[in-house]
Amino acid sequence: MSSYFSHIAPIRYQGPGSDEALAFRHYDKDRIVLGKRMEEHLRFAVCYWHSFCWTGLDPFGSGTFERPWFQGGALMELAEIKAQAAFDFFSRLGTPYYCFHDRDVAPEGSTPRESHEHLARMVDVLGEHQQRTGVKLLWGTANLFSHRRFMAGAASNPDPEIFAMAALQVRDAMDATMRLGGENYVLWGGREGYETLLNTDVDQELDQLGRFLSMVVDYKHRKGFKGTILLEPKPREPSKHQYDFDSATVYGFLTRYGLEKEVKVNIEANHATLSGHSFEHEIAVAASMGILGSIDMNRGDPQLGWDTDQFPNNVPEMALALYHILQAGGLGSGGLNFDAKVRRQSLDAEDLFHGHIGGMDVCAKALLVAEQMIQDGRLAEALKQRYAGWSTPEGRDILEGRRTLEQLADQVLSRNADVAPRSGRQEYLENLVNRFCAA
Amino acid sequence: MSSYFSHIAPIRYQGPGSDEALAFRHYDKDRIVLGKRMEEHLRFAVCYWHSFCWTGLDPFGSGTFERPWFQGGALMELAEIKAQAAFDFFSRLGTPYYCFHDRDVAPEGSTPRESHEHLARMVDVLGEHQQRTGVKLLWGTANLFSHRRFMAGAASNPDPEIFAMAALQVRDAMDATMRLGGENYVLWGGREGYETLLNTDVDQELDQLGRFLSMVVDYKHRKGFKGTILLEPKPREPSKHQYDFDSATVYGFLTRYGLEKEVKVNIEANHATLSGHSFEHEIAVAASMGILGSIDMNRGDPQLGWDTDQFPNNVPEMALALYHILQAGGLGSGGLNFDAKVRRQSLDAEDLFHGHIGGMDVCAKALLVAEQMIQDGRLAEALKQRYAGWSTPEGRDILEGRRTLEQLADQVLSRNADVAPRSGRQEYLENLVNRFCAA
Amino acid sequence: MSSYFSHIAPIRYQGPGSDEALAFRHYDKDRIVLGKRMEEHLRFAVCYWHSFCWTGLDPFGSGTFERPWFQGGALMELAEIKAQAAFDFFSRLGTPYYCFHDRDVAPEGSTPRESHEHLARMVDVLGEHQQRTGVKLLWGTANLFSHRRFMAGAASNPDPEIFAMAALQVRDAMDATMRLGGENYVLWGGREGYETLLNTDVDQELDQLGRFLSMVVDYKHRKGFKGTILLEPKPREPSKHQYDFDSATVYGFLTRYGLEKEVKVNIEANHATLSGHSFEHEIAVAASMGILGSIDMNRGDPQLGWDTDQFPNNVPEMALALYHILQAGGLGSGGLNFDAKVRRQSLDAEDLFHGHIGGMDVCAKALLVAEQMIQDGRLAEALKQRYAGWSTPEGRDILEGRRTLEQLADQVLSRNADVAPRSGRQEYLENLVNRFCAA
Amino acid sequence: MSSYFSHIAPIRYQGPGSDEALAFRHYDKDRIVLGKRMEEHLRFAVCYWHSFCWTGLDPFGSGTFERPWFQGGALMELAEIKAQAAFDFFSRLGTPYYCFHDRDVAPEGSTPRESHEHLARMVDVLGEHQQRTGVKLLWGTANLFSHRRFMAGAASNPDPEIFAMAALQVRDAMDATMRLGGENYVLWGGREGYETLLNTDVDQELDQLGRFLSMVVDYKHRKGFKGTILLEPKPREPSKHQYDFDSATVYGFLTRYGLEKEVKVNIEANHATLSGHSFEHEIAVAASMGILGSIDMNRGDPQLGWDTDQFPNNVPEMALALYHILQAGGLGSGGLNFDAKVRRQSLDAEDLFHGHIGGMDVCAKALLVAEQMIQDGRLAEALKQRYAGWSTPEGRDILEGRRTLEQLADQVLSRNADVAPRSGRQEYLENLVNRFCAA
Ligand SMILES: [Co+2]
Ligand SMILES: [Co+2]
Ligand SMILES: [Co+2]
Ligand SMILES: [Co+2]
Ligand SMILES: [Co+2]
Ligand SMILES: [Co+2]
């Protein structure tokens, strides 16, 4: 029986005035926000990999964390100790969901069959923990990037035998997800990209990726899986050029292979900013394209050029993100996964709680701010008025294709008058947002 | 009669050994490269705006160039002086093409009709200069970003009357392009983007952009224009979020509005690197999607976060770009436009020549390097061998959809053996490229 | 009599609950914070250039603002209209200070003498406005970067005659600052940098800069000016390599020329982030080096690679900055200058108020958060405990130079035991900050 | 006896026309360049860590390289096998130097004393290999960043006992360097920086760093070491804020602690570009400050925000770097260390050779280009003429302090004439460089 977290009492809501570090000040899961419980809006998930598999290793140094399951021992026994600690953590924290990669929960074996069997056995273990604790699976995924065989890609590998190895892992990870009642299945193309065009046939590799994803979608339908298939865009890391750069790139890829009705995106805040966009830009663009699926809610560092995967800690920024998620109608079967890790110097068991409590509280407070922005209505009204011209009969005629270029041109020539621009009122609108953030 | 450049003799090819600054050392236009004249491969164009309209102004200071056509006078007279100087420059330099925006060649009038008439008169002037000098128009375009009326976008403007103003300009610029025998028509969405989501409806604006582009395509067909319609992607500047971020984003946009067979991209090297890609990545991706149209051949500065629009000056980098253009089958009706400006401290008439001569020589030398890379064949052969597995019957069965996920998974399980990765040989291939660059 | 702002009533404090856009919700100037009035802590200044001289022009388009003083007319008359409007704005807004460049307030003349006289006359005008309104001058400065003569630098110019032109402007601007009771004098090296080493002698130019600054310091002392001389660091813009890259670079420069006791830095938040640092890093580093002087309080955009000069709008970020300023003992004769501009689409007179009101309220709220951080004391206590080992006798012996490398090495060998690291507790501390931000 | 590289014949110079991949085309070590042998100019070193210790691990995946010394076994035996392979590689490649960290060559022991003894034993082994092969040590250094005890810094650690652990390692690494005839000693502050100001006292940590470096310098003098002590600047990685950000920052740090005559910098090309500078900027600035010591000759990727440590492969860029090194009088006891690694997909023994051969050839060709630039003289002459005004009597009077601010100001007023700027001729000069690059 794991006692790694047993000195920490379950985390409870104590309100904004609380002075207790191991308590929620804003996350009050049953509070009704815009007609739904806070927990149902936020659908928080803890990720297995960062909190239970990462050792604190970085490119310049070895692991710093001394968890019991990182000590020596038989691999499957360590996997069971880790699983017990993980569910103990989820329960004490009170998140409704978790997420995992196949290799997070079950060690790579010495043969494909052994890996397959490791996973199958661990799915039983996870299932029992889910049953016991009530914690559910937001999504499963397969790790197709850590093993050296995938160094040149999984589905985009120059070698079709490695493509097939990837197919095995994904089939098994989808089966695991289905058995555990997972609500989505995610593909992050960790090595689906390239280092140099000198050894890469982009056209060939994109076709491979399109084929692989089509196979995944076909399998989903054959098995009757009702969850959503999600691609997670990310630029630049680990391959210099990642194929799934951002949401707009993924949309183009999906349309190219006829999959835009089948697959959505899992947007990570840190990946958004790495690709040169704001987080809310990625949300709005994906929503506009009809592919907004789920969220990885972890921030990056604006001065660093890589994925730092930190917990969100800025309420005004998260309030805008949640406002746009709410305006897009929410996330459906998706949720907010903390694809975040405590800093490598945060050695203690308590630090895992501080990271998650801080992240959950920031999102909860941001949700309350977004609620006020919506209830107040001035932001939405300002937008409506700005585009009012497009709701006039002439505006609709243009937008719906009943005007040609030369008709419009000739109209302007005959009217022969300039049109004055109107203020965009950005500072006014930013102040309005702050009114709700710093009430 | 302009005498601004008359002290400079026409630029001639003198060979690599020449010590003359105002001569070509590599650009030998009639030299046959891979079966075509160098001039036909490179199809160089000078841009009107940077070399004849930009005053040297930047965000921190006023103009530095003292051209005759920047001195006081009647606007249309200055436009004629400028046109004469421009064609004098093109002729002395020996580029076959030029490019322009409507407002580069003809001043904005005080009413729409006056602007329309200014352009019409200047098209006559340009036509005479083309006739006289033999210089041709690679593409025309409309400036929909400098005037304050377009501060919130042209086609994506919240006000449909400004959309109509843009339609007039584009109709007129397309007409001008057709009258002048232009081989393409370009749209760069200078203000088609947004500053803040607080005042922006992305979904609405994308629909407006789709509509506008459809109107342009319809007009092209109605008028029987045979040139290519090109979108020029650019991230981040001048709007914080530009809709046409990069080639992959444009491809997704085109498919969304059913235009992917109608419109190609004009890729600018500097825009490529600003969007977080290498220049050759943008070329390869556009080629793979079937939308590679034309090139703006100007470099950025790797340490600066904006478009510096400098002339290319690095042969190894340009050799890779040209290699990929050649591998993609060339540019068709496109060409290499120098969307480049001499530095603001480069005050003299000679400096305009040095910039263009340097750029042309770098491209010419790069073409010769690319020719060697192709004739040598080792790069292409290495690529072919790397993907050889996909040409086997099993590889083809997978790629062409004759295998399911579970079939591949079960095959791997029954074979039950790992697959060893093979070296990507990046350093070997990079050295091979350098063999041709620094011969 | 200016009526540009006369439709806007003076801005007053109405408290957090106010629903009025043209009022302060947090800036309550007489509220006592840590023993001083809020106004005395914050010492806000409005900058003349962005709000009264910038036309909305950017590299891709012409001006968008239609202020009365941008219309045609005699230059000196327009300068007077502008000054009246500016002081009207300062008064209605209620900031205690303003800042200006010589060329902001008085137009460049056709000769050096005429420019000199323009400034002298406008100093009289400004002095009367100061007298009338009670608004004071935080600092003056000279614009040595906009005119084409300075394109290759002012003090770092290859031509000593241009160095002398700069000396004239700075002498006159210092005189103006003194006459107007300015509390500091700022030098921002707008063109003190270079584009390419090919035409630049860095060593020579640094010596020129050192000489110029020494002359400025000597002049200050000869004139008995009691204010602080400030350098404003900035990387990358407008020259590719700016000599005053960041505070640490400026410190090294000052020590090289023996000026580190004479000159401090004016840190701009946007310049800090452009140089790859956080804003509070620049504050802490300058404080550690004893050169923290004053602040330009304007934010950048984390996805853009240039100086966007936006008003601050993020309370948690500003709270950290103000916390570090307070921990460093405050700014002395410095203040918080909004070197910020409303967006180019923010056309209306009201928008100037919204920008400044938002910025002032964000800083005021941030000051209240910082006050709580200090009164609570847990942040400071955690820091003290972390470094407690350095206050032991052994710690002091090491730090004060009473131990050699080999003594420490031999001690470790004889103790022969490893030392366990302790948690850095970053997430706990970040949550503690948020406790005060989102109370 | 190592046979890992025994299938590869020693690499020889074969000239530019050679078609052999495992040969030099430009590096002809005895060729005389500007009066010195090429080998004496370039002083190439191979680094131990990237080529013999790095397993191919990255943040997203485990090792990819299967070297014999990465297989299981006793640590000291593996260290000896690795050393034998390393010297076999150095010899076959023909570089005159290598560099190492203590922990590269000798494994961390279970106690401080055991680590100390491991190093002592391996120094004997390395000494024998040096003796046998003639390969020399360019510099040694200590790894104070990989072990978890250093996660919060070594000399800048909050715990003085960890400072003392660092002292032991540096004392031992300096002793090892001296015993092996090393020509310099390097300190790279891998964890000398911080993640968040919330847990960091910058002022305290800088004092600790100053103290540590003073102890190192004192020890050097007590031991009579004649080599140079070098600091290697790097921004941002692995700590978010590294104290030794760039050369200018290091210079300021050295002056603050009175060490600017004692310590120089080891400039890494990749670190230069990460800090927002060009490589040649760092060289020129360090030369101007008198602290240019040695070079790490590895490139980064302009689109990636971290240290990719790739071999140089662009002749025009390296030619500028070498030109500025030569203009600064060369590197003295320093050299060109390839702090570079083959890509993680470059699995084969041959790939290690391709990486180094390519890098050496690029530098050799670049040296030949720089030689031409110097012999031609036009670049130097253009620079001299640009600054000619500063050599006039008046120019010297200003620069040497014989003019006051007001004297210059009054002179300008009485002359009362503007000064015209002259062209910076950047494009002309860039073309001139290319004349030698693509001859
Ligand atoms: Co993620
Ligand atoms: Co991430
Ligand atoms: Co451009
Ligand atoms: Co362009
Ligand atoms: Co600024
Ligand atoms: Co500023």
Ligand SMILES: [Co+2]
């Ligand atoms: Co290095």
Ligand SMILES: [Co+2]
């Ligand atoms: Co490095």
